[in-house]
Amino acid sequence: MNDILLRHREIKDIGQLAVYRQHEGFEGFKRAVTGMQPDELTEMVKASGLRGRGGAGFSTGMKWSFIDKNAWPHYVVVNADESEPGTFKDREIMESNPFQFLEGVALCAYAVGAHTAYIYLRGEFWQLAAHLDASIAEMEKEGLLGDNLFGSDYSLRIYTHLGAGAYICGEETALLESLEGKLGQPRLRPPFPPSFGLYGKPTIVNNVETLANVPLIVQKGVDWFRGFGTEKSPGTKVFSLSGNVVKPGNYELPLGTTFRELIYTHGGGITDGRKIKAIMPAGASSSLIVADDKALDTPMDYESVPSVGAMLGSASIIVVDETVSMDWLINKTMHFFQHESCGKCTPCREGTYWMRHLTERIHHNQATWDDVILLQDVASNVKGKCLCALGDFSTEAVISSITRFRGDFEAKVGAPLSAPAEAELKEQVSN
Amino acid sequence: MNPLRERYGQEIDDILAKYPQEQKRSAVMPLLYVAQREYGYVTREHLGQIGEILAIAPTEVASIVGFYTLYHDTPGGKYRLQICNDLPCALRGADKFLEGVCDHLGVKPGETSEDGVVTVEAVMCLAACDKAPMFQVQSAEGISYHENQTVQSTIALVDGWRKKEETK
Amino acid sequence: MAVADTTQQTLVTLTIDEQQISVAPGTLVVDAAKRAGIDIPVFCYHPKMEPVGMCRMCLVEVGRPVLDRATGQPVMGEDGQPQLQFGPKLETGCTVPVSEGMVVRGYTEKVKEARDEVLEFLLTSHPLDCPICDKGGECPLQNLTMKFGPGQTRYIYDEKIRLDKHVPLGDLIFLDRERCIQCARCTRFQTEIADDPVIGFNERGRKLEIVTFSDPGFDSYWSGNTTDICPVGALTTADFRFGARPWELKSVASICTHCPVNCNTTLNTRREAKSGGKAVVKRIMPRQNEMVNEIWLCDKGRFVYQYTEEANRIGQPLLSKNNQLAPASWDEALAAVADKVKKSGGKLTTVVSGRLSNEDYFNIKAFTEAAKGQIALYSHMAGGDLVSQVGLGQGSNLADLGKGDAILVVASDLEEEASMWWLRVKQAAERGAKLIVANPRRTKLEREATHVVRYSYGEEAAAVHALIDSISPKRPEQTEAVKRLMTQDEIKAAAKDIAEAQNLVVFYGSEGTDLAASESLASAAANLLIATGHVGKPNNGLVAVWDKSNVQGAWELGLRPSGDLASLMKDAEVLYLVGVDPSGDDPQLAAAVDAAKFVVVQELAETKTTQAADVVLPAQAFTEREGTLTSGERRVQRYYPAVPAVGETRADYTIAAQLGALIGATLEAVSAGRVFAQLVETNEAYKGLTMQRLAEVTEQWPIIGRADVYYGGTTYDNKSGLGVQVSSAADRGETPVLSFAQPLERERGDGLLAVPVTKLYDHGNMISKTVLLHNRLQKPQVTLNPEDAERLGLEDGKATKVSVNGVQAAVTAYVDNSLPRGTVLIPRSLGLPISGPYTLKVEA
């Protein structure tokens, strides 16, 4: 195992500041502040090829370079909302390897000229916030945070901020609204946060795991980092594995590791030796991949996963075995999205509600094929029409399961799909 | 004077210090947690008091309470047992677990036990999918996670609370 | 704000639905389309508010020219046209600004389907109760569904959410939760425009609902506007709900007579069985005049009209017989008055209210002069002559003020005294104008102020002098107060901004002033404008925040308030009171009325003063007649008769003319137009005006009209006249002269100084008849500084007793920590008579 982010699994007490420092902790930050221009740091991260681990996989260095230098102050906001069903990696990093994460935050802040960083944690991470507050206080005590760091004129403060139960606050602009004390509803984009972010000021929003990579890139260099993963998806990734597997949990593996290796080698295979049926690689927001050999041998990186009809996203791999019927599954995901739609835009607000009604009906054997077709149609009317990606996310499992696991619905409805209906279905999907 | 400010002056000042002076509104969520600690829910009076501290309208504070699920505007049990039965947990038996706990306590999801000690709620993913069945407990002391649970271990926990409440 | 200005030089050219148009950069696609007469349907977008892109109704296909990376020039296609790139997704026209060469398609299958879908989504939760919905007939959702919507529903009716239907958000506004489509227009209006976020969303997702936690509910002076812009029947007003269907209503243009802003309104009327088949006013709606009130109306203007209704009125002349008022014929009543006037030997005193029409003033003044009597304007403010000289320059529009300009508001709580000006001044400040608010205490306008100047009550003129002297220290001597004020940093900073301002507008009000102090303040304010060269041009000049709607009109015609009204009245052989209630207002004046020999009162309704009258002449309300008013910005505007006159009432100008005829003066009695024609002859500023010119309209932006309620709301389009802003003396090239009188400064006596202030919802004769507003009327009250309150044992919100000028009253005490020590605020017309600062005793 190459633990970069989950180093606590190798170095037991790395969660203690002294131990972290024994392992060259904060050396990179010190070196940057005392000897590097902020832009040098940004260039380094750009060169490393690090891509955002929050879901979209956008180049981190590129994002930093977009910060608007004509408006001040700048802010760094860490997305620690971790609310995608099936995702639990940021939590482990912050709990067990907090200083590496915090050093990443500090490096990002230095690179973009921010003197204040906020860590926005989902409200449920109440204890974790207290734990981070204590770690931050320790850093302040040791002169790793505060004014005139390492004798320079650079100063930095990091604060935690707790959300209060809203998945949408993981969407970066909704998160910023929430941090400003407003409803967590997404903003229009453009403008994007690097030019108009927190309090209308230039802001970099990064995921926890993304930033936790940065200290080791600075410490060990770009080439070392590029030694893991693939050309376009360098580095390791913490895969949150859940669902019908023997050993669910977080696994840090190079990007490009196959689904098969994760599920069977590390995850111990499917519970009770059953057969695998489907994979959701990006949590509840994911399309359902038919878990055939081709899919299982697909490398998990940002480029390859689309070839089997899904996105890598946050890499929260939910494994679904043969006993699970898709009508049940999409009823679960729709329950989630209906509950989490912020209500700001019409298609998402009304569409998730309507889809939930339809999946309920289907799941409770009250539906005909017409309902399934209607569901597919409603989903395709939501898709691509919303203010933010949550609306799209809500349709992925629905659309992919109806097209890829038709048998489940035939069984549920108790009738095979007629030819004209099939044509109608196809047409909707292509829309 | 503002009762919240009077009771939690230092804590409120510390919270306000986190945000730029002209952006006091950012403190609305932390202040709601402070207020909620008092009775386990946010009262109408709290809305006005928080509004006054932050110079925003009570209605704006109310909107925040309404939007986020961890704030409550009505009283519930002393302990809110929030069981995740979202997809990943459900794949690992969370629905059955929820049912089992409810049956033992004689409540349905969303209901409060007769003695007012516990409210059972079904909630969305809590980022602990590998340790299902699991739940979190929301109470005056904050929020704590309880993972890899069984119905028995959960009931034992609830019994512990009941004892604690009785001796109060 | 998303309003574009087509007069800018560099325009952007784009194509919408095959039509090429050029608009200012920054214009949003929906607005560009609107200007070109192309409909892109919207729900959440409103041209007066920031775009939010929530409802997704305005989805269109947007193509942009492909640019060559190297040259930045458009790449040409085979057909010689620039190559276009269309995005994979539809875009919301309300959030996309135009760009050069853009092509927008709103007619394609893809767009039509998207509109269909959005409507279908909205209708899944919307009840199908159009037949009983007040919005029916002027509902954007209904109209757009007819135009674009799916013909049938695929949604199971039983799965619709059922929600509460008649939720009072307060006394004025009702919410139907089922009908709400979550467009947030109402909440955004309250936040962005009214700066009063007293309604908000609760919950999220499909459960989003509008709530209020203000006390009383939906407590805002602007609440009615939300019902205009709500695109469905979710928000309705308490006065109009279930009152009528929009298509049964007749619309008549009118002007709001509550304050000197003179907002443009539409009176909606309908014949009703319960009124004996006569037309009655069903509601008052705003009428667009971008130079006056844009498309808004404050709640007082919208809801306060019940006083004009028949039940509240005197319908017949009354004549005192055996010390008892009894109905009489007009001939009898007029003859009785004329007889007394003829015998009075010129000892006729006429007192007129500040809300009569210009025509009324003209005739009443002419009649009084014919009788060799004297006439006084019933007002506590002075300076109208100065406003005639250096008032807002012709062609002014407060909406033009912004960056580089300055506005000074002194001695006025603008939101309470002239709400619409508060809104317009606030918006100017938001556009970047420097706003200086000078007042001894905190007012709402201060939220937008660049500088806040504090002075003591009694030093309002001194404060303005301190500004003048900080800019140009020409004057030889300064009073102590001016010297002291000049050391204030805020005054220095404000003076700098004023001196540097391109345009300067000064509003002065009457907070804390009596007539003499008002005169001194007005003169100081005029001097400031003259000294800094801010007169005689558009968007510069002096505005008096008058206590009534047409005080400026009265001044223009030569009417003046009296410094000693009581003496003037008590010595009269004949006292002719038009539209005023001195007996109700002040015991001292009541005694003067009682002392007068013969009292004639011309009024709409019974008052304390009519009870003391020998003759009562019933007048028509503004809803029943025609006339013109002159606003504080000196815009002359017309209003029209909307309903038949109550009983035998006559217009004020007619009554005056008929009285005139009996004493040998020939005056126009038949039409306001003819009076107006005479009036313009005698008045320099009004020269050349005709009733026709006042009725002219030009196109306004945003374009709103009855057919497109989806765009601007149900505000009425203006078809009956934008009025004409008349010239000031400075506009006409007369050089205004600086006066070097020292500011009036008052010595403070011992004890508390009682200071008059103005509240929007006082207990005046008009508003107190409006049952709907009863919970909103201010309580009789005094406001003190916390230290004074503590010393006197008073607590915030507690009852106490005070005596002012010998009148005792039970009041509620309020505490305001921005108030200077030793001062007590007493609102006018709230039970305690107050016309200027007094020394006050408090008995707690």
Ligand SMILES: Cc1cc2nc3c(=O)[nH]c(=O)nc-3n(C[C@H](O)[C@H](O)[C@H](O)COP(=O)(O)O)c2cc1C
């Ligand atoms: C509905 C929705 C939920 C999201 N939730 C999260 C989340 O919980 N954590 C996260 O880091 N990013 C989340 N994102 C992605 C963020 O918007 C954003 O892309 C990310 O924080 C950027 O950080 P990165 O570049 O480091 O990945 C979410 C996006 C959407 C649309």
Ligand code: SF4
């Ligand atoms: S009440 Fe009307 S204006 Fe307000 S959100 Fe609902 S539909 Fe929009």
Ligand code: FES
């Ligand atoms: S999204 Fe454009 S009008 Fe609502």
